[in-house]
Amino acid sequence: MRIGILTSGGDAPGMNSAIRAVVKSAIYNNMKIFGVKCGYRGLIEGNLIKLNFSSVDNIAEKGGTVLKTSRCPEFMKEDGRKKAVDTLKKFQISGLIVLGGNGSFKGAEKLSKLGINTIGLPGTIDNDLNYTNYCIGFDTTLNTVLDCIKRIKDTNSSHDKTTIVEVMGRYCGDLALYSALAGGGEIISTPERKLSFDDICEKLNKNILSGKKDNIIIITERMYDIEKLQKYIEDKLNISMRGTVLGFLQRGGSPSAFDRLLAGKMGVRAVQLLLDGCTGRAVGIRDNKIIDVDFKDIDIENHNKKLEYELLNMLL
Amino acid sequence: MRIGILTSGGDAPGMNSAIRAVVKSAIYNNMKIFGVKCGYRGLIEGNLIKLNFSSVDNIAEKGGTVLKTSRCPEFMKEDGRKKAVDTLKKFQISGLIVLGGNGSFKGAEKLSKLGINTIGLPGTIDNDLNYTNYCIGFDTTLNTVLDCIKRIKDTNSSHDKTTIVEVMGRYCGDLALYSALAGGGEIISTPERKLSFDDICEKLNKNILSGKKDNIIIITERMYDIEKLQKYIEDKLNISMRGTVLGFLQRGGSPSAFDRLLAGKMGVRAVQLLLDGCTGRAVGIRDNKIIDVDFKDIDIENHNKKLEYELLNMLL
């Protein structure tokens, strides 16, 4: 049995750990395993390489993806996907593991309907896939965010000042939410529980009056114009403060232990599913158990984090 | 209602995050909360301080424990425990949260029998408590171990050499096991699945013959004389190699996101249990859910990690 693996969409720390696990367990199961370079583009262009133990030696600890990734508009069209299938047939590859986010899974689902057995592995720092508690990359980025905030706190507490910190997440507030739960900030606004400018001012003012002068306000990207928010608070509370966008450094870095373990377990399951003849399924983790669900049951809309938001009330 | 919190036994990263969560949620619930300094010794000596928001400001990210800890032989005796109860009565404290490992829980259980409501929070880097998937501190130490191994790998791969790395864990192999699962090593021996010197040589030789010349052999402390093991391998395989004991740096450092979150959730539950009049129970996490169990159901012997050891076969 010959299978392939590709990484697609934005890179996430832990992708290399997943590639390693897939290659190791594929070989353990007597499969031949091919790496597709640069995501779906590599499928279209026939850019594949044979992978073996030495291909994945010492990569588990590396950020990014050794297979490279891309966003590929051509694959959005039927014609592109036909080329991809032709490539897979040429290489006699009957199963494909796709490591990426929601967009990448949509592509995988279409390939599945074209007769290629496809399995998805959730690799995205945004943690915006509702079927799994954690995506590969989220824990690393969360640690990076908390490390950045720790640095910012050095300055905040030296100056008795407040800083707005904008973190990634696209339309999902998990990075902001978990950062706050972990004690990384005093005020938080996410797409799931959005605060108005006045709400934020009120909370901040309450903190300052109670003697807590260095505050971190964590917000998810795409929610506000951060400069406007800063100006609004400064004017309303008559203070001077700052805002910072953490930006692209959140994506990179050596993966955390959690992400490396998660990627390892998920990678093994993905190979097992292909062995079992499954297709159109995404691997996840729920309640500490590795699961798999049909692609059509995946949603990025409905994030039920009630318990976590209740905890916030007590911990902030 | 007045409650107390103490940290006991070896310190673990995340203890401060737990203290913060306990204080915040105690105040949220209109309790008065006291910190006992230096573990059970502080109880005996009456060394308590009132805690409030500012006591726990910006401590979630700090390693160690701001309340300090100790091992206290006097508390092992009935006389010592009587003094401890007297102190608690003097301070009108009816509930006590104990943050520590198995030994600390034994003490808490005895206090419970003397009429003090006690709740345990699992804080130990060894992860050797069988009732909970994770203890506070384990994830941070695992990340520290993997970071150290990454550094050692730089030298190993520059010299094409192998290094034996001894990690902590007392009688529990989890630190070694998870490090290996995460891709931190090629050969692993733990109390739960101990390899003989010859087993290790055989595996190492197989790797070297297949072209993998830089190997990490991870072993749990207290299993072997590491110098003897090194000498045995060198003689048998006619190679030169090295051994290193990671040592006490594994205990410290700023807690990881995972440990900070875990400590937060567990701390809130501990306060809730005291509110509900419970006693003699330890908080844990199982299958991603916060749980609590009776102290008498806690064991450090039986670590069922079958699934993980099966995974190892595929991932090493």
Added chain:
Amino acid sequence: MRIGILTSGGDAPGMNSAIRAVVKSAIYNNMKIFGVKCGYRGLIEGNLIKLNFSSVDNIAEKGGTVLKTSRCPEFMKEDGRKKAVDTLKKFQISGLIVLGGNGSFKGAEKLSKLGINTIGLPGTIDNDLNYTNYCIGFDTTLNTVLDCIKRIKDTNSSHDKTTIVEVMGRYCGDLALYSALAGGGEIISTPERKLSFDDICEKLNKNILSGKKDNIIIITERMYDIEKLQKYIEDKLNISMRGTVLGFLQRGGSPSAFDRLLAGKMGVRAVQLLLDGCTGRAVGIRDNKIIDVDFKDIDIENHNKKLEYELLNMLL
């Protein structure tokens, strides 16, 4: 002899190491040493505390400043400065060590003229003081910048893309220059050697054509509108790329070994100068030797980095 120390302006990593060294060597020399809280504001408000060994215990490794800092408009006026002198007289303090940047030194110079012996220690991550090779904080921030760039490179090389990285430095290009010299980027523009949009495009295009597709363009803050620059390059070279502003996280974090050592040596010299009855002088390091110069010989304009820019030609 009684002396004081204050930190002023923006905080910088290593300030605490300097405070520790000043306190330790003041006590060694039988002086009494006072810490002024919140910079010059503390002088005006009489907010001083006595410092001793335990005040500086385990602070050398902490970011920010335990004495806190501020910008103080009142001190800009003669009236404010008179209040400051009154405070110092009240505390019988005859010598003051000021830890900060150019603005803080201007204040110190004025105090010196009012009869207070003042000595400056250069604490600024911008490294924009021309009389010293290095300011306290610069090396730490340089390491932070390189660490952030390393993370960004993970994504760049996974996507074969280029990122513009804006670093701090006010009007001084050292952070950008040294980051590039250290191999942190392929193209660099600083106030001292500014590239036009077209220069940048030309260099980038040359790299891409030669096969180097993941590039880092490092720019100093305040030079360009980063979004305009990104758009310009994208349009001209018909590529997709990204820009990121590292922002306030560059200020914080535990100081590097270099900054801790530098702060230690400089702190000792500052105390010695006060012992010797000197005033109006700033401590620096030149050619690996601790020096001191008159405040009036300090300039932030003339940065002679010819050798370094010549090196760049070879190393990029």
Added chain:
Amino acid sequence: MRIGILTSGGDAPGMNSAIRAVVKSAIYNNMKIFGVKCGYRGLIEGNLIKLNFSSVDNIAEKGGTVLKTSRCPEFMKEDGRKKAVDTLKKFQISGLIVLGGNGSFKGAEKLSKLGINTIGLPGTIDNDLNYTNYCIGFDTTLNTVLDCIKRIKDTNSSHDKTTIVEVMGRYCGDLALYSALAGGGEIISTPERKLSFDDICEKLNKNILSGKKDNIIIITERMYDIEKLQKYIEDKLNISMRGTVLGFLQRGGSPSAFDRLLAGKMGVRAVQLLLDGCTGRAVGIRDNKIIDVDFKDIDIENHNKKLEYELLNMLL
């Protein structure tokens, strides 16, 4: 002109930065540059590869050495060196840059006498070469040591305990000395200023009596039996304490900014020296200026660190 570069002896962080600089500036000067694999062994076995820009792309930030290194007994003999010269002649290589410590320089000196122009670059974490203020790798390891000590301090201060920390350095005390100067420890013993067991006890006792209960005792490797020292102190002062050997993790890790810059400047100078027809010289840095000296003027015995030891008196 065709030149070669090899790394020899123990690896050190920053070696890759030096390789990058040598390759870049060699190409800038229209030379052809070859990398010798595995140190002198590669010379004997003819294991050389052509290096170009892409060979050194993104390696500046990597620990270890991409050229690999070894200790090579065969090269100690005349016969081995003759083979090495033959290889160089076969490849028409007239100049060789050797990156390593004192032992590697001895080999380079002998090659020089056999008619090969050789230049040495000092790469060793021990900093034990007397002609240069800093060797490549020392600053990174110093940061690693301070980071480890910071972790150990978390535990020490939680338990009010003292730990002995043994650091690397062979017969040179710089790592211990600079760690202590940077505020990493309270008591220090180095080959250059060795304390007796009783000296250490006396200092420690003084600290404990003055209220400083968590102490770090830094010692250089090869000086004492650390377990005996621990036992001696425990018995004499009637305390419980700990000892830890930092070990091989000190060698690895991503190089610091300082080492990356130093390696860059030194690498450029090495190429320039070969261009100028020089041989038998080692590159160093003294008083912040890149220098070069004759191999015969290098010594590892005489470390004049008077100033630093005087500073210690004030800073501990």
